[in-house]
Amino acid sequence: MSYTNDARAVWKMLNGVFIIYKPARVPLMVTRETISRNLCRDLNALKVRPPDPYVLIEGETNKKLRVSVRPSFADNVLVVGPRYQPQDFKINWANHLYQDTTGVVVCGVNDGCKLIHKIKRAAPTRFYRVKGILGKATDTHFITGKIIEKSTYQFLRRTHIDRVCAAMQSSHQKKMFEVCGIDIQSQAAYELAVKGLIRPLDNRIPMLYSIKCVDFQSPEFTIEIVCINENEMYLKSIIHELGMEMKSTATCSQIHCFQYGIFNVEQALLTKSWNLRSILESIESCDELLRKNSFLLEQEHPNLIAPHDEDLDLIEEENPALLEQSQK
Template identity: 50%
Template sequence: MLVPEAPAVWNALKGLICIYKPAEVPVKKLRNIFIHKMCQELNNLKVRPPSGYVDIQGDPSKQLTVLVRPNLADNPLVVGPRYQEQDLPVSWSNYLGYNTSGVLLFGVKSGTKQAKHIRENLPTRSYRVKGVLGQVTDNCYKTGKVIQKSTWKHVKRENMDKFLSAMQAAHQKKMFELCGVDMQSQAAYDLAIQGLIRPANSKIPVIYGIKCVEFDGPEFTLEIQCVNEYEDYLMHLINEIGLKLHSTAHCTGIQCIRHSRFTIENALLMKHWTLPNILENMEKCEEVLKNNQGTSVTLA
């Protein structure tokens, strides 16, 4: 089997990749692990040999001997590996919190521009957020200390669905208010038919859709479609839902299942981070972008 040369692989290593971030692993650490892994595999391939230098020997008044010798100053044992971690630029398109797992987009080399473009267009994301009724913790997450307990058996699936529908309607109304239009006006209709309305302020979380997909009291799972969200916001959202249902609740897990047009099906697990798999994933990500190019749903 023909082993590819490192320079050819290095030139092909550019674009977007979709990976799966585990919970309790910071994004920065995951980025460093990825860069280290890629450089390590590149250096295990056939790299360029040390450059030579011209060595002229002999008496200048007589015949000279010209030799080309290996340049020890260019030897990997002297200058280090051919591919070093600081030479591989990688940036993320979406930032997931420490306790959040799921879809994470990395831009590699020229792909950092694509990652930035997606990030600045405020794409929506979808999450599966799990919670437990009857307890509240000091940090609204399962790792915190339980500071209050309450009854929860009065909370039924229909109560949850009714409240979530009202919450979704309230967020949609808020979105139109931020745009300065009345929901019953023609201007609101014109905005709605153009697609999802995004807030002008990128720091204001907005929920476009929220529903309960699993309910087995006291545990429940919500599917949330939103923009400008962050981990603490989703945790406190579970706490707020518990209070509104005349109980208490805390979050037990957050999973990002979609970012822009990229889903868990596109995400590559850490154990599969090899150069062939990464290059294949880049091609698939490029197909996702091409299939939605020029449409309003490209970054939805």
């Protein structure tokens, strides 16, 4: 991309979506402050506008006045501070990763915050790799919490984890259609499923689409989860419930978000790259992605609360009682 030394021109380019990699144990609020400070530092190092001149009119009113132009102390950077300050930037994010979670965060700066709201409404799927440790349980469901229970785990194999994960996934898939008021074995369920992922209209309802074990080195294991509307505690509780289902205990040791929609970890900026040039390059690449994938901003999908009219007709044919239940 073309890069100029004029801070005012660069400021106009800072409107769009960019991707960062949030480290663990760092809140997103601290991340936003760090990015804002780095942008201020780099912008102020460029060629900023000169101080506005101060026009001074001197002399006696009954005589010819003298007009002089002097530097204005009221607009001097030594008096009012740097030209660009952290509060000048608007930065928001599409996916909120809590303190114990690390991974991809899709952010918007200035006018890009409007795109962030559209991406949120489209409800893209989130991809996680969650690590757990067998044999212990903590009060916070995370490895840093206080251990409240220990149990044996030597009898557990990967097949046990696979069996529980398959049962969890099947239960969530069945629940999707139950909330819609549709029999999962009906034609109405098929017509709804072929339209794409069924997303809840209420963003407070977590939905799990896929869960599978990708690594098992007892007592540690890793599961890969595809879901929406989740939060950090929900992912931790999955590991806790998985241990209980296997007649043992388990606690979460790491949560890694490696993809959000079409944005993956390979496109994310590491902490050392949270600077002006890298963010501008990320904005340019994200703009190209959004142009090629317009469905991220304007996405039509089935939901769990208000089925489409044609779906209601199919429901009525299959089971009128379910139709009445879904309308309630």
